[in-house]
Amino acid sequence: MLTGKRVLIVGGDARQLTIARTLVERDAAVCLAGYENLHAPLPGTRLVDLAPETLAGFDAVIFPAKGIGEDGAVESLFSPKPLLLREAHFRALRGAVLYTGIAGPYLREQAMKFGLPLVVLFDRDDVAILNAVPTAEGAIMFAIQHTDITLHGSDAAVIGFGRVGMTLAPRLRALGARVRVFARQPEALARAYEMGLEPLDLGALRSEIRPVDLVFNTVPAPILTADVLAEMKPSAFILDLASAPGGTDFLFAEKRGIRALLAPSLPGLVAPKTAGKILADVLTRLIAAQKP
Amino acid sequence: MLTGKRVLIVGGDARQLTIARTLVERDAAVCLAGYENLHAPLPGTRLVDLAPETLAGFDAVIFPAKGIGEDGAVESLFSPKPLLLREAHFRALRGAVLYTGIAGPYLREQAMKFGLPLVVLFDRDDVAILNAVPTAEGAIMFAIQHTDITLHGSDAAVIGFGRVGMTLAPRLRALGARVRVFARQPEALARAYEMGLEPLDLGALRSEIRPVDLVFNTVPAPILTADVLAEMKPSAFILDLASAPGGTDFLFAEKRGIRALLAPSLPGLVAPKTAGKILADVLTRLIAAQKP
Amino acid sequence: MLTGKRVLIVGGDARQLTIARTLVERDAAVCLAGYENLHAPLPGTRLVDLAPETLAGFDAVIFPAKGIGEDGAVESLFSPKPLLLREAHFRALRGAVLYTGIAGPYLREQAMKFGLPLVVLFDRDDVAILNAVPTAEGAIMFAIQHTDITLHGSDAAVIGFGRVGMTLAPRLRALGARVRVFARQPEALARAYEMGLEPLDLGALRSEIRPVDLVFNTVPAPILTADVLAEMKPSAFILDLASAPGGTDFLFAEKRGIRALLAPSLPGLVAPKTAGKILADVLTRLIAAQKP
Amino acid sequence: MLTGKRVLIVGGDARQLTIARTLVERDAAVCLAGYENLHAPLPGTRLVDLAPETLAGFDAVIFPAKGIGEDGAVESLFSPKPLLLREAHFRALRGAVLYTGIAGPYLREQAMKFGLPLVVLFDRDDVAILNAVPTAEGAIMFAIQHTDITLHGSDAAVIGFGRVGMTLAPRLRALGARVRVFARQPEALARAYEMGLEPLDLGALRSEIRPVDLVFNTVPAPILTADVLAEMKPSAFILDLASAPGGTDFLFAEKRGIRALLAPSLPGLVAPKTAGKILADVLTRLIAAQKP
Ligand SMILES: NC(=O)c1ccc[n+]([C@@H]2O[C@H](COP(=O)([O-])OP(=O)(O)OC[C@H]3O[C@@H](n4cnc5c(N)ncnc54)[C@H](OP(=O)(O)O)[C@@H]3O)[C@@H](O)[C@H]2O)c1
Ligand SMILES: NC(=O)c1ccc[n+]([C@@H]2O[C@H](COP(=O)([O-])OP(=O)(O)OC[C@H]3O[C@@H](n4cnc5c(N)ncnc54)[C@H](OP(=O)(O)O)[C@@H]3O)[C@@H](O)[C@H]2O)c1
Ligand SMILES: NC(=O)c1ccc[n+]([C@@H]2O[C@H](COP(=O)([O-])OP(=O)(O)OC[C@H]3O[C@@H](n4cnc5c(N)ncnc54)[C@H](OP(=O)(O)O)[C@@H]3O)[C@@H](O)[C@H]2O)c1
Ligand SMILES: NC(=O)c1ccc[n+]([C@@H]2O[C@H](COP(=O)([O-])OP(=O)(O)OC[C@H]3O[C@@H](n4cnc5c(N)ncnc54)[C@H](OP(=O)(O)O)[C@@H]3O)[C@@H](O)[C@H]2O)c1
Incomplete structure (x- = not known):
């Protein structure tokens, strides 16, 4: 049901693994940024660098549940290197919908600036x-x-x-x-x-x-x-x-x-897998409903 | 807690008895219109005629749960006579807040015409x-x-x-x-x-x-x-x-x-007493909160 | 799972229909006594007369939930004729297990006399x-x-x-x-x-x-x-x-x-079908567990 | 309701404190053996030595939830010294009812030998x-x-x-x-x-x-x-x-x-206070019901 959708997951924690697995199952093309330290590759996903030039063409970008820092820093449990998202990155994401758990001023500002739709998942009632x-x-x-x-x-x-x-x-x-x-x-x-x-x-x-x-x-x-x-x-x-x-x-x-x-x-803390599945399910529905 | 409040109950069914009793307990002065056939008088209440000249000075008027007819007819389980509420009645009610279960066009119209606040109880979420x-x-x-x-x-x-x-x-x-x-x-x-x-x-x-x-x-x-x-x-x-x-x-x-x-x-049908109590409790709260 | 079992249902009410249907589904050979007035034949069952000579060879006999009268009378919702069970009937049932909802003295006595195991279903905890x-x-x-x-x-x-x-x-x-x-x-x-x-x-x-x-x-x-x-x-x-x-x-x-x-x-009264199913399920288990 | 009852508590853990407090509230005379290290004295209780000569005259003796060891050793959270209960102790308890959570062979044997009623609390359904x-x-x-x-x-x-x-x-x-x-x-x-x-x-x-x-x-x-x-x-x-x-x-x-x-x-582990109260309540009932 997500056939043809290109999704980028940037940073995150155990929940992102559940999200990635679910999206792959539903036939999305999933790229991961900030996952160098994964024990084993996640079948069906591809690791990418977070360079502006690799960011074109995505339909959806998924940020960590806690969002990103005010300086554009993205935390990842699976990367030793700091991930940094600058204006150049956001500019390159044109055409994508941004998904995050919560959103601070920086993320809101960048989304606004480049006309990127921003979905704040934890603000949704469901x-x-x-x-x-x-x-x-x-x-x-x-x-x-x-x-x-x-x-x-x-x-x-x-x-x-x-x-x-x-x-x-x-x-x-x-x-x-x-x-x-x-x-x-x-x-x-x-x-x-x-x-x-x-x-x-x-x-x-x-x-x-x-x-x-x-x-x-x-x-x-x-x-x-x-x-x-x-x-x-x-x-x-x-x-x-x-x-x-x-x-x-x-x-x-x-x-x-x-x-x-x-x-x-x-x-x-108590149910990362369930928490990941909650996000994965709603992301599936939302990305599937995105106009091509 | 309703000391000093003058309340008129016009028509209705078994629920109104629970309402009347509750308001009396809470020290309101309660008049009943359309209650000639009550088996026994309700202690603390007074029967009144539905003549425009008796309607002045009430703080609150309580209509039946189902409201009143399009011709101003008010049903009462306790009266053989039809109760009719005309413009003259509504004019006389100036100063009162009107309470009803549901409200049809006629009641809304009259309330509007004479600037009477109308509270539609069943529209309230609680x-x-x-x-x-x-x-x-x-x-x-x-x-x-x-x-x-x-x-x-x-x-x-x-x-x-x-x-x-x-x-x-x-x-x-x-x-x-x-x-x-x-x-x-x-x-x-x-x-x-x-x-x-x-x-x-x-x-x-x-x-x-x-x-x-x-x-x-x-x-x-x-x-x-x-x-x-x-x-x-x-x-x-x-x-x-x-x-x-x-x-x-x-x-x-x-x-x-x-x-x-x-x-x-x-x-x-299945719990008139409880249904009456629900209305009585919210009416108590609302009438108590009316500005004098 | 009841293949080869011969079961006789004597009298009863709507619950017996559920029992009969269930036993037929589970491959028992089911005979009905006192069911002349059934609107439509119950597929897979056979109507029998309650004559002693037709009673030989059954593995199980199912009486109404309320048991039988002290004079051997069995009530049936589906028969105009009184059903009477005398000693001769019980003698002919040798080899069968008797099942009843509740058991009065007469039924207990006859079962005892002819060595017929008697299962009182409503006495069972389950x-x-x-x-x-x-x-x-x-x-x-x-x-x-x-x-x-x-x-x-x-x-x-x-x-x-x-x-x-x-x-x-x-x-x-x-x-x-x-x-x-x-x-x-x-x-x-x-x-x-x-x-x-x-x-x-x-x-x-x-x-x-x-x-x-x-x-x-x-x-x-x-x-x-x-x-x-x-x-x-x-x-x-x-x-x-x-x-x-x-x-x-x-x-x-x-x-x-x-x-x-x-x-x-x-x-x-409130759930004859469920009540019949409860009896049908336990009867299936009990008859299946009878030694051949 | 326990007025006049003399109760001895021997060893135990936090649950015993709840038991002691409850029995005192209900007017029993409570003695504690193995409680030298209590931070503060428990109002209404008296500390005693576990010498045979001090053990006469009790109506009830309460052992730890886990009972006593096979050598007569009684554990106490509030005593550094080992408590040892020998035959001489049990002999001196004549007239008392013994209460324990669970009972091993030694405790059963001693109770039997000296005709002391033994109540194994965790064996009780309630x-x-x-x-x-x-x-x-x-x-x-x-x-x-x-x-x-x-x-x-x-x-x-x-x-x-x-x-x-x-x-x-x-x-x-x-x-x-x-x-x-x-x-x-x-x-x-x-x-x-x-x-x-x-x-x-x-x-x-x-x-x-x-x-x-x-x-x-x-x-x-x-x-x-x-x-x-x-x-x-x-x-x-x-x-x-x-x-x-x-x-x-x-x-x-x-x-x-x-x-x-x-x-x-x-x-x-998760609710010592509730666990103590459960024992205290049943002990109160049982001791109150003991014949004098
Ligand atoms: N600890 C965790 O793991 C965790 C997980 C999820 C959520 N949370 C947090 O838990 C909190 C509640 O989340 P929620 O999803 O239940 O939020 P919610 O649906 O908005 O509910 C908040 C409740 O608090 C009341 N409230 C808000 N501000 C108030 C105020 N100033 N005075 C009185 N009542 C007020 C609201 O009443 P009204 O309807 O009258 O405004 C409502 O009953 C949030 O802070 C959320 O971030 C924590
Ligand atoms: N029989 C009785 O004694 C009795 C007693 C009380 C109430 N009622 C009646 O029962 C009904 C429900 O009352 P309520 O208080 O539960 O109302 P409510 O809170 O408004 O709930 C109505 C439900 O129906 C859905 N709905 C409304 N219109 C819809 C539509 N066109 N298509 C799909 N879903 C629609 C609403 O969904 P959305 O949120 O998506 O709109 C909501 O889930 C009302 O007609 C009320 O008058 C009867
Ligand atoms: N109306 C219906 O449609 C319907 C349907 C099913 C059952 N029933 C009837 O309902 C009753 C209860 O059925 P059940 O299956 O629940 O029976 P049950 O399991 O035996 O329970 C009976 C309860 O009553 C207590 N009890 C019995 N005799 C007592 C006495 N002399 N003094 C104090 N307590 C006594 C029992 O306590 P102990 O454990 O201390 O004895 C037990 O708590 C029976 O008469 C049964 O025939 C009626
Ligand atoms: N971890 C803790 O903190 C804690 C706390 C309380 C109790 N426990 C322990 O938990 C266990 C259960 O306690 P309980 O009070 O629930 O006991 P219980 O009421 O006796 O229940 C035991 C259950 O196990 C079944 N059972 C016993 N032996 C069986 C066997 N050989 N084969 C199949 N089923 C068997 C019983 O079925 P039948 O009725 O068919 O025999 C019953 O359903 C005990 O070992 C107890 O010491 C532990």
Whole structure:
């Protein structure tokens, strides 16, 4: 279904291998830049240098999940050499669609400058929902590991009921926790209630947090502030899933003796293969749908 | 929390009684129009005539869930007399907020004309989600009643994954059905997958419907058309939950010997008390938040 | 897999048709007694008279789910004539294994007298567990139908945590009820707790029943006695699933205005096809395992 | 509720602290032997020497979860000195009931010799079921940690459907795995089927294991033998929960490149506090029920 599509994968980690394999299976012509150190060649792919003159003619370029640096540096798990993408490279990519997990200013700027369509995969709702599954499993793993009680019978709180919160909360309940969901939208609270969770207005966090053993934060804003932490049990455990710097006042938590952990990038950590497959599937669909 | 608020309830059914009781409990002053036949007076409420001159000074007016007729007629389960609301009535209501389940052109027009804020409760996401619970339970009841197999072990399909579909589908799975979800948005399919359901593109309905024993339609558009029905087992059962006329070609279904049922207004049918409470709770919140 | 097995089906209801079809599919030679009124012949079966001289040579005889009467009468949905099984019939069955749903004294006596192995299917744990599924679905259907509230958000109690209780209770929870389980064995209470239900000692029934909206009784003994009923809300609803006469003091319940329903034979009522399949599958396994 | 009961706790680990605290709360007089190194005294308890002359008059003696050694040695996390229990000690305990997690020959022999009732807590069904919860959570944690895929969407197998298997399998399904249950009893298979799991006869393990990604063994017998392992994917992961030496041919698994892990004592590892509470609760009930 990708017959005739030319795809370049630049840098990345284990997820890229799954992506490359999937695209090859679906008959794309796949080139890899920054993969000199691969143990064994990936059948059906070809290694290329990252020189502007080799970059013409691609239909799609796939950057690492975390995007590229502000100086154009691309990290690769499989290359000792730094990969650098300059204006000349982007100019040569004319005609290609760029795919990345997240996008910083530099990448956005270059794409804009050369009129290259830029698809930010983690901004897509479907990708974010699918990624929420390994995220939730990672959160469960950490919660089991870092506490001396079972999730079953525990008092848990999930803060935020977006893509991650809605994925995590029912899993905690299925494992036997009593789950409070703190959110600010009436429809999020209604959905939480429908799912058998206990909906609570985010505004009531401070007054309702007291009995909670386990807090999972998904809100990327200062939420577990000193005044909230002051109400919590010292034996409570906080797992902050929100993007750095998280929503927790970690210093104050430490002062109060409350263990709090920022846990970024769980999908790549606990399920790189699944995380790669999620990206591979959506990339297949998107590249197949590109106009020739 | 509703101290000082004056509320008028005009017509309605059993749900209105729950609403009235709840508002009284929360200290509103509640008047009822069209309630002459109540078996016993509702403590704390006062019966009023629907004359324009009695309608001044209310903060909120609550119409029946189904709204009012195009001629201004308001149905009441508790009155033998027809209730009629003319322009004069609406003019007298100046200063009040109007609340209704659904709103037809006449009500919208009158509200507009006299500058009365109109809140259409069933358009609210939170109300629709909460109402999806009795809807789903009604659907489950009908499915058990009208088939000779158990939901457990059955092949089910839920078409549409909005407020109702997302509520019904996981319940069917919890009861042991194998549940396919047909939807058209990638994020709906991703969410269905996350929930352990089988996501299928709505476009594949015709080719994937063959093994299905039970179809639950929630899409208010022609979906179960002749060409789809032609692929279904004659022993299949269709429950169409979408608003009238549903999404099923009922004539063709009958011709093929497939049982198909349009099941409107399930919340009022299977759980009037809960349905009333859902409205009462949101009305309390909304009226409390009205500026004085 | 039943090649060469000769099976006689005597009387019964819709479930027997599923049994007959399944056994034929698996290559048994199937004879039917008491099926003159079948609309259409069942392919692969043969109708026989119930005369002693036609009864020799069968490997297996299948009686109705409810067994046979004390006078040897066998009910059949498909025959106008009474079927009578006397000693002469049983004598002629020498060599056959008898299968029945439940067994009264007469059947047990005859089997004993002529040395015929008697398999009481509903006494088998596996059959009872599988039958508990349609039973639970029937209970859920009745509960939705007979109350004005949703199961979701309701306070439910399941009394007894055997084959039916353990099947019903988690389904109620999955639908959003708060489920108390009353049982007397510590291991039943432990299992209920593990499953996310609230375990309560049966001895505490009287003191803990007060908030309950929905009671499902599975204990075939006087459990919902006057002193317990006296503590219940008048708005509560009791569904008694235990074998007749149930565990409820129905007269006292009525006096208190509590609705109480005895609901026997749910599998045959709500899912005759599934119920037939459950029996057909276990009969296939058992007949296949009979020594020739 | 334990007023007047004299309880001696001999050796143990963190779980004993929870037990001691709970018994004190419930008004027992609690003595501790082998607790010299406690950071802080446990309020309400008294430290005692393990001399025969101090052992008279106890109603209950609580040994560590793992019991005592064959030479009478009792391990304690809180004592540098070896604790030794000889015949003289047991003789002095006349009148007491002995409680232990598991019991070896020496403890059984001494109890028998001096007519001391011996309660083996982990042999009790209720304790085993409650302990199955932290066991299942530990298994889930290991499975998330040791694989590069999510449980969601994985092909899992649970072997054995006793106290642990029945606790673990539905949790895996709730997390989105497809769960096969291998067991040998028809009623276990029926229960698995009712729970929405895929029941398979243990005899079919070899032929059905091929697609499985994750195997959880709970059968304490040679089950994952070379011929079964030979059918498995090299990428599969085996978590063996059965008591040592487990049911896996670990050497052969290694040879085939299949990762296999024996994971004993999970409750104490992942949830010592909950594990202690489980014991504390049952001990409270049992000691309270002892005749004076
Ligand atoms: N740790 C990991 O491995 C991992 C994996 C995936 C995602 N993440 C991170 O986790 C976070 C949540 O991701 P998501 O996909 O669930 O996002 P999402 O769908 O946008 O959900 C975010 C939730 O937080 C709420 N929220 C946002 N800003 C808020 C504010 N200022 N005050 C109150 N509530 C606020 C949102 O409520 P409204 O709807 O009212 O805005 C929503 O409920 C993000 O920071 C994301 O980067 C981490
Ligand atoms: N029977 C009852 O008692 C009862 C109770 C409540 C509601 N209802 C009715 O049930 C229906 C669903 O209600 P809801 O609250 O779930 O609505 P909703 O949240 O809007 O969901 C509707 C679903 O149908 C899909 N859909 C709508 N139009 C479509 C079209 N033309 N083609 C394909 N898909 C389409 C939507 O997909 P997109 O997101 O892609 O648009 C969405 O998945 C409505 O008709 C409502 O009136 C009936
Ligand atoms: N309505 C229907 O369609 C339908 C369908 C199937 C079954 N049934 C009936 O439902 C009832 C339950 O069936 P089942 O298969 O679940 O039976 P079961 O497995 O034997 O369970 C019965 C439960 O009741 C408890 N119990 C029995 N006698 C008791 C007593 N005297 N006092 C306290 N508790 C007692 C048992 O506890 P212990 O373990 O402590 O004894 C167990 O928890 C039976 O009467 C059966 O005939 C009805
Ligand atoms: N890793 C840990 O932290 C942890 C924690 C708790 C328990 N355990 C261990 O896990 C194992 C299971 O515990 P449990 O409480 O679930 O035990 P259980 O209730 O006795 O269940 C054992 C299961 O294995 C089956 N089984 C036993 N022997 C068998 C054999 N020879 N062949 C085939 N099937 C056999 C049983 O089937 P039948 O019913 O047919 O016999 C049953 O399904 C035990 O070894 C226990 O010591 C470990």
